[in-house]
């Protein structure tokens with residue numbers, strides 16, 4: 001039955017039903033589909049029309065890199081809810097291949113174009129929800145539209161990439177069969193342009209498919225939301241798994257060489273040959289419709305909405321990648337292309353349209369990316385943003401706890417950085433890396449919730465989290481972070497950082513055998529067990545910065561020194577955080593937290 005003519009239900013015969021509210025939703029994936037389904041659950045009578053330009057609604061674009069890599073073999077697995085489900089279970093009129101091309105806010109109508117036929121029809125609405133998502137950045141560079149260069153945004157994009165890869169493979173297989181020289185398998189080369197999470201996911205999947213992958217990134221680091229020292233660890237991890245990195249270099253042009261091979265030419269004068277190029281240069285909000293309709297846009301170029309996802313027109317709502325959102329930590333407007341916020345915003349818009357007083361709380365950019373078995377995750381603000389904002393009321397700690405109790409097999413170290421306000425201990429941000437990906441996820445997810453609830457580091461001390469030895473520790477890394485940070489703020493553990501050790505007395509309290517692994521030039525070694533007996537060897541008139549492996553023994557030593565009236569500080573994160581600084585300078589160095597793997601040969605670009 002055509003849902004537009006669905007009979008009203010649950011009303012006494014003879015009673016005239018109130019006019020049905022008509023809601024049109026533009027965009028049928030994360031934000032749009034969430035909004036549509038939620039609205040139906042709240043309002044059985046509303047007439048809901050969801051239009052989607054592409055061929056599918058409600059598909060999992062987050063799974064696309066893994067479908068290309070073969071981890072998700074079937075394309076159909078990506079289709080979370082079909083058109084049919086929306087029609088039959090939700091009584092929603094879904095039209096795929098249908099593009100909203102113009103809005104008339106005063107008349108409250110939308111023009112819809114049938115993508116196949118070009119026919120345009122006009123539909124009126126009581127409420128309109130814009131969920132058009134974002135557009136992949138596609139700069140007008142020479143050769144950017146050559147065959148073999150792809151974006152990864154939609155199911156058809158993924159299909160095209162898979163077909164391109166398979167075509168190359170079958171061509172080569174045929175050649176092997178013909179020549180019989182199976183051993184000479186030509187190396188397939190891929191260039192991924194862009195070091196954000198989609199670029200990195202694509203790089204990993206292409207490595208798994210046997211490609212020799214070069215990742216070109218204009219910034220001097222991958223994963224911009226991470227602070228540089230953490231990004232360096234990720235970069236070293238990528239390099240160890242065969243990805244060639246070309247940082248601080250932007251793409252200038254693409255060319256096609258003899259035999260159809262592509263060439264990615266950079267501003268730095270390098271040229272990387274490629275059989276496949278993936279463009280992952282980021283996205284910008286799709287505001288074309290909103291702009292043409294005269295809706296207000298924000299300072300970052302997204303659609304401006306209030307806490308109820310209402311645009312500057314009270315009958316039009318907007319959600320997802322297309323809107324600007326308030327960053328809950330910095331209080332600034334930001335653009336964020338993430339599925340969680342898009343889904344939540346879709347629900348908020350539905351609630352408000354259904355007459356509820358829902359509000360979107362803002363976002364803090366919580367995200368995670370899996371990388372060759374490990375993971376990098378973050379939430380809230382990073383240190384470089386705080387520095388850019390001139391915020392000096394903040395402190396950071398580094399911790400290197402085990403992913404679960406060290407005595408239970410399989411524990412792996414985590415790298416954890418937590419930022420908090422000095423004046424009141426309010427949590428500001430956190431970053432975590434580790435080869436135990438679920439453990440990274442667990443800690444950043446817990447800290448993300450804490451940040452959203454406005455928690456302090458003192459709350460982290462008290463947090464009651466799951467514990468059994470295979471999952472965590474009685475003092476979970478989240479508790480541990482709270483305890484360390486609270487010790488700092490209570491003055492029990494004065495803190496120092498490796499970037500500010502000039503002119504200080506460096507005291508290393510590790511055992512002599514540990515110095516063989518790595519030592520600090522100029523540091524005096526007095527093992528913790530001997531410290532009380534050798535206090536006389538330490539200066540009374542200088543700051544003493546205390547070093548151990550990760551900070552724990554340095555803390556105990558610092559307490560001993562403070563009780564003895566000496567000016568002592570713990571070097572945050574000890575030798576483990578010092579190793580991060582070494583990695584920051586040298587991308588081929590490894591950090592103890594990430595498993596070593598043989599380093600591949602350096603990239604071999606050709607100079608133009």
Ligand SMILES: Cc1cc2nc3c(=O)[nH]c(=O)nc-3n(C[C@H](O)[C@H](O)[C@H](O)COP(=O)(O)OP(=O)(O)OC[C@H]3O[C@@H](n4cnc5c(N)ncnc54)[C@H](O)[C@@H]3O)c2cc1C
Pocket residue numbers: 026027028029030031032051052053054061062063064065098099100101131132133134152153154198286289319320321322336337338339340342
């Ligand atoms: C490869 C990839 C991997 C990702 N991985 C993650 C991840 O791991 N975690 C995470 O949080 N986020 C991830 N994201 C981001 C996440 O998918 C988006 O943030 C989210 O989908 C945004 O939801 P949205 O509803 O705003 O837009 P979309 O989900 O992009 O949906 C917008 C839809 O609107 C349609 N549309 C646009 N204009 C019109 C029009 N005029 N008429 C009709 N239809 C229109 C488009 O065709 C599109 O289908 C990933 C994205 C990609 C591309």
